[in-house]
Amino acid sequence: MEQMLNLRHLLQHEVEDLSSAEDQIIEALPQMIEMASSPELKKALNEHLKVTREQKKRLEKVQQSLTRGGAEENGTGKSFFERIFGGGTKCKGMEGLIKEGQKMMGEDMDAQVRDAAIIASCQKIEHYEISGYGTARAYANQLNLVEVERLLQTTLNEEYKADDLLTILALQKVNVDAEGGKKNRKAGNSNPDNSKKKSPVKKAVSKKTASKKKAPAKAAAKKAKTRS
Numbered sequence: 001m002e003q004m005l006n007l008r009h010l011l012q013h014e015v016e017d018l019s020s021a022e023d024q025i026i027e028a029l030p031q032m033i034e035m036a037s038s039p040e041l042k043k044a045l046n047e048h049l050k051v052t053r054e055q056k057k058r059l060e061k062v063q064q065s066l067t068r069g070g071a072e073e074n075g076t077g078k079s080f081f082e083r084i085f086g087g088g089t090k091c092k093g094m095e096g097l098i099k100e101g102q103k104m105m106g107e108d109m110d111a112q113v114r115d116a117a118i119i120a121s122c123q124k125i126e127h128y129e130i131s132g133y134g135t136a137r138a139y140a141n142q143l144n145l146v147e148v149e150r151l152l153q154t155t156l157n158e159e160y161k162a163d164d165l166l167t168i169l170a171l172q173k174v175n176v177d178a179e180g181g182k183k184n185r186k187a188g189n190s191n192p193d194n195s196k197k198k199s200p201v202k203k204a205v206s207k208k209t210a211s212k213k214k215a216p217a218k219a220a221a222k223k224a225k226t227r228s
């Protein structure tokens with residue numbers, strides 16, 4: 001009879017799921033970069049593609065460490081879920097998020113509006129990752145797997161950073177331009193009222209500084225660290 005699932009198995013499964021998620025992101029990001037028109041957004045996504053490749057390598061280290069540590073447990077060098085399901089966990093959550101984003105990007109819209117849609121899609125992806133890495137990190141902490149926890153925390157911090165950067169980009173520029181694009185088209189691109197255009201920028205900036213004071217990501221990360 002197969003053994004019962006324990007916390008270590010859940011951790012292995014979460015790590016496999018994240019590994020598949022990162023693979024899918026590495027595959028999907030180039031198209032998003034191509035379809036983005038804001039140079040700042042292109043740059044941010046390009047940076048995150050590089051970071052994501054490193055995250056994938058980091059997960060391989062985690063998997064090696066888990067397999068090494070658990071080798072005496074099953075003697076096969078394969079993870080529990082790999083033995084049950086024959087390997088190749090595909091993260092359906094990430095598959096769905098990416099498909100949804102691609103569908104939206106393919107709709108007919110102004111380039112500036114598409115940028116806003118791309119950010120929305122990327123932030124859903126980031127939040128999914130933050131959830132997965134947060135859970136895995138908490139399991140590793142509970143299991144006293146110090147090195148695994150450190151590796152997962154490093155990536156979790158990067159995902160928070162990417163998410164925060166996208167929020168700032170959206171509030172300061174992309175959402176503002178997306179709204180302006182619609183107005184410009186209605187006014188035949190003449191845009192006679194420049195004073196009106198400035199107010200949402202100011203609003204976005206003050207919103208940004210307000211959220212910076214609270215540093216929600218950092219506070220949440222700290223909080224999560226003490227949770228299991």
Ligand code: FE
Pocket residue numbers: 022025052055129159
């Ligand atoms: Fe990632």
Ligand code: FE
Pocket residue numbers: 017021090091092093094
């Ligand atoms: Fe998943």
Ligand code: ZN
Pocket residue numbers: 048052125126129159162
């Ligand atoms: Zn990410």
